[in-house]
Amino acid sequence: MKNKANVVIIGGGVVGCSIAYNLAKKGVKDVVLLEKSYLSSGATGRCGAGVRQQWGTKQNCLLASESMHIFEHFEDVLQIKRDIELKQKGYLLLAYSDKELEQFKKNIEVQHSLNIPSILLTPKEAKEIVPDLNIEKLVGAAYCAKDGHANPFQVTLGYAEAAQRLGVEINKFTEVKDIITKNDTVLGVQTNKGFIECKKVVVAVGGWTQNIVKMAGIDLPIYSERHEILVTESVKNILDPMLMSFSYNIYCQQEPNGSFIMGYGPENEPPSYNMESSWEFLETMSKKATWLLPPLKNIRVIRQWAGLYNISPDRQPIVSQINQVEGLYVACGFSGHGFMLAPAVGILMADIVTGDQLTYNVILDLERFNRGEIIEEPSVV
Numbered sequence: 294m295k296n297k298a299n300v301v302i303i304g305g306g307v308v309g310c311s312i313a314y315n316l317a318k319k320g321v322k323d324v325v326l327l328e329k330s331y332l333s334s335g336a337t338g339r340c341g342a343g344v345r346q347q348w349g350t351k352q353n354c355l356l357a358s359e360s361m362h363i364f365e366h367f368e369d370v371l372q373i374k375r376d377i378e379l380k381q382k383g384y385l386l387l388a389y390s391d392k393e394l395e396q397f398k399k400n401i402e403v404q405h406s407l408n409i410p411s412i413l414l415t416p417k418e419a420k421e422i423v424p425d426l427n428i429e430k431l432v433g434a435a436y437c438a439k440d441g442h443a444n445p446f447q448v449t450l451g452y453a454e455a456a457q458r459l460g461v462e463i464n465k466f467t468e469v470k471d472i473i474t475k476n477d478t479v480l481g482v483q484t485n486k487g488f489i490e491c492k493k494v495v496v497a498v499g500g501w502t503q504n505i506v507k508m509a510g511i512d513l514p515i516y517s518e519r520h521e522i523l524v525t526e527s528v529k530n531i532l533d534p535m536l537m538s539f540s541y542n543i544y545c546q547q548e549p550n551g552s553f554i555m556g557y558g559p560e561n562e563p564p565s566y567n568m569e570s571s572w573e574f575l576e577t578m579s580k581k582a583t584w585l586l587p588p589l590k591n592i593r594v595i596r597q598w599a600g601l602y603n604i605s606p607d608r609q610p611i612v613s614q615i616n617q618v619e620g621l622y623v624a625c626g627f628s629g630h631g632f633m634l635a636p637a638v639g640i641l642m643a644d645i646v647t648g649d650q651l652t653y654n655v656i657l658d659l660e661r662f663n664r665g666e667i668i669e670e671p672s673v674v
């Protein structure tokens with residue numbers, strides 16, 4: 294392991310690996326990435342894998358559509374051979390009240406301003422796309438045929454491979470124990486395998502961000518929350534698009550191999566770092582899923598697990614330098630959508646670290662909360 298670097302990235306999830314690749318692509322030398330376990334061992338390897346462009350704020354739509362473009366051309370952009378298993382079979386967002394449908398209409402207007410091909414559907418039209426969908430109580434739906442899902446392990450490993458090819462050093466099973474600063478300036482990081490001297494540290498540790506930035510004396514307005522998820526046995530294909538409802542609180546997709554992956558946001562659960570699975574989730578998930586898709590009755594669950602969402606006050610990512618500590622940067626607060634935004638976020642963070650003009654016209658800096666420039670994202674589970 295190097296003992297001196299230009300930039301140290303902490304965290305080997307999809308975000309850290311995308312940042313590493315994009316820094317190296319810009320010509321930054323001596324970039325070192327540190328991951329305490331294996332690549333994708335955090336939220337990335339535990340996520341629902343959904344990639345959608347149907348957002349309610351212009352900047353999320355922009356970052357999601359730019360990221361989708363990279364997913365679509367992953368091998369060409371990164372100059373590697375790796376199938377990320379992108380399946381663009383659509384996202385069907387379900388509305389259960391007039392208010393929710395109105396919000397979808399507003400969202401679609403924003404999406405169309407960025408050429409995202411989303412449409413509004415009646416319940417009958419939604420049923421044409423998913424014939425087994427229970428449309429009782431459904432008021433309408435929004436649909437984008439270009440949304441879908443991809444394999445988060447392959448995407449992360451692809452970024453890591455491309456970064457290494459450009460000279461990035463990736464150290465797995467290397468845990469950062471401390472960020473060393475003097476006079477509010479980064480001097481380096483202490484790991485379980487030794488000290489690395491550096492002037493710039495990018496924190497990309499998802500749910501563990503608060504603990505890591507505390508090492509440099511920083512407190513961020515974020516918290517972490519357990520999200521549970523499960524996978525079923527493989528059955529015949531009945532669902533092409535990802536199904537999602539914000540008010541009924543569910544997402545559900547059928548993998549190409551026939552397994553269903555599904556989850557919902559915790560109801561009344563306090564912030565925590567808990568990643569245990571619960572019986573309650575299994576029971577509630579089963580009720581929710583079989584009501585929405587009745588043929589799922591009696592399907593067998595193969596495995597359940599949990600991961601951490603890192604939540605920001607406006608449910609938008611924080612991709613920012615930290616003004617109080619020279620040389621400290623953070624990419625966190627993805628609020629459940631960091632996988633689908635990671636390609637664009639890597640580009641953005643590389644711009645910030647190198648001091649270049651931002652590729653995307655977005656406001657994701659930490660100071661937005663002090664300036665009161667908060668644009669709340671309405672479309673999250």
Ligand code: FAD
Pocket residue numbers: 303304305306307308309327328329330331332333334335336337338339340341342343344467468469470497498499500501505520521522556599600601602624625627628629630631632633634
């Ligand atoms: P992580 O993947 O958590 O990576 C952080 C890494 O930092 C970890 O590997 C960890 O081991 C490492 N680390 C921590 N501390 C240290 C240390 N001290 N030293 C070194 N390394 C350290 N997003 C979507 O876009 N679509 C979805 O459908 C979706 N579904 C989700 C479903 C669930 C159940 C969950 C939990 C999340 C979901 N997300 C989804 C969110 C998405 O998974 C995250 O936003 C994204 O993976 C964050 O990536 P990351 O690289 O920032 O964090």
